[in-house]
Amino acid sequence: xxxxxxxxxxxxxxxxxxxxxxxxxxxxxxxxxxxxxxxxxxxxxxxxxxxxxxxxxxxxxxxxxxxxxxxxxxxxxxxxxxxxxxxxxxxxxxxxxxx
Amino acid sequence: xxxxxxxxxxxxxxxxxxxxxxxxxxxxxxxxxxxxxxxxxxxxxxxxxxxxxxxxxxxxxxxxxxxxxxxxxxxxxxxxxxxxxxxxxxxxxxxxxxxxxxxxxxxxxxxxxxxxxxxxxxxxxxxxxxxxxxxxxxxxxxxxxxxxxxxxxxxxxxxxxxxxxxxxxxxxxxxxxxxxxxxxxxxxxxxxxxxxxxxxxxxxxxxxxxxxxxxxxxxxxxxxxxxxxxxxxxxxxxxxxxxxxxxxxxxxxxxxxxxxxxxxxxxxxxxxx
Numbered sequence: 001x002x003x004x005x006x007x008x009x010x011x012x013x014x015x016x017x018x019x020x021x022x023x024x025x026x027x028x029x030x031x032x033x034x035x036x037x038x039x040x041x042x043x044x045x046x047x048x049x050x051x052x053x054x055x056x057x058x059x060x061x062x063x064x065x066x067x068x069x070x071x072x073x074x075x076x077x078x079x080x081x082x083x084x085x086x087x088x089x090x091x092x093x094x095x096x097x098x099x
Numbered sequence: 100x101x102x103x104x105x106x107x108x109x110x111x112x113x114x115x116x117x118x119x120x121x122x123x124x125x126x127x128x129x130x131x132x133x134x135x136x137x138x139x140x141x142x143x144x145x146x147x148x149x150x151x152x153x154x155x156x157x158x159x160x161x162x163x164x165x166x167x168x169x170x171x172x173x174x175x176x177x178x179x180x181x182x183x184x185x186x187x188x189x190x191x192x193x194x195x196x197x198x199x200x201x202x203x204x205x206x207x208x209x210x211x212x213x214x215x216x217x218x219x220x221x222x223x224x225x226x227x228x229x230x231x232x233x234x235x236x237x238x239x240x241x242x243x244x245x246x247x248x249x250x251x252x253x254x255x256x257x258x259x260x261x262x263x264x265x266x267x268x269x270x271x272x273x274x275x276x277x278x279x280x281x282x283x284x285x286x287x288x289x290x291x292x293x294x295x296x297x298x299x300x301x302x303x304x305x306x307x308x309x310x311x312x313x314x315x316x317x318x319x320x321x322x323x324x325x326x327x328x329x330x331x332x333x334x335x336x337x338x339x340x341x342x343x344x345x346x347x348x349x350x351x352x353x354x355x356x357x358x359x360x361x362x363x364x365x366x367x368x369x370x371x372x
Binding site: 007008009010012013014015017018021022024025028029031032033034035036043044046047048050051053054055056057058059061062065069072073074076077080081083084087088090091092094095096098099 | 151158169174180230233238325332
């Protein structure tokens with residue numbers, strides 16, 4: 001692995017990803033607490049924010065990885081990441097279309 | 100608030116256990132909610148919320164330990180998410196009982212294979228330094244920090260692994276569980292990925308699978324926001340605790356805990372089907 005025969009190790013450390021996830025955790029936790037404690041409509045709005053945050057965070061993580069992989073020139077995995085986001089978008093589109 | 104407290108506690112406990120073994124908490128939470136009288140159609144979105152929230156909360160701990168293989172995760176996830184989207188769209192048409200029995204057999208089999216394995220499969224190499232920890236650009240291989248030093252690993256049987264990931268995704272979309280109880284043993288035992296890396300990578304991927312199915316459930320109007328808030332808060336707390344424990348425990352302990360959990364999952368699946 002270290003002798004130059006193997007591909008180089010990615011330099012992505014995950015620090016920014018971790019910071020983003022900590023922020024998402026804080027926002028979702030705060031909104032979920034308000035969603036439990038506050039009466040509607042404030043509770044419902046806060047609950048929506050909590051749900052939207054936990055749904056969006058993993059997808060934003062993939063989008064961020066696609067950007068970082070493109071900066072590393074790893075275009076095979078850029079394509080795979082974009083394909084994954086496309087599958088999820090297609091599922092949402094099919095659901096909207098079938099309503 | 101008083102009515103939401105049991106849900107919050109159940110989500111926290113199942114999330115700790117789920118993240119620790121890389122299984123996701125839903126496989127324990129959904130049967131528990133159904134046993135308490137909640138209809139499966141209502142329990143499934145809550146199960147997926149606990150998985151997504153647990154995945155978000157566990158992420159920083161796993162990233163700090165550098166044990167997530169994102170290239171492997173995204174590659175397997177494209178198949179799993181396709182299965183999850185398909186499963187969520189056709190969830191009302193599929194027969195549930197045969198699927199559940201197959202899953203129970205799979206979970207028990209994975210428990211047996213993981214539990215009987217001894218020794219270190221990917222030994223540490225003294226010549227490797229901390230700068231080699233992580234993923235290799237353009238491949239699915241990498242190196243991780245084991246208890247004995249930096250250990251390289253090479254992913255094997257990718258096509259077969261992808262087939263199982265598609266099945267895991269289909270299960271996620273239909274039954275409202277993350278599919279981690281299939282993904283982690285498949286990644287570890289079939290695809291030759293170290294147990295800690297497999298569990299952390301699966302925790303990352305089941306968050307994506309859950310998001311894919313949750314978007315559909317939300318668009319279908321199948322989301323109770325108050326119950327969802329309780330589950331999210333409990334799962335964020337549980338996921339953070341589970342992620343911290345997972346990074347500190349030795350692989351053998353995680354593997355044995357995973358085997359016990361998988362046996363428990365198999366029993367739960369059979370008894371609640």
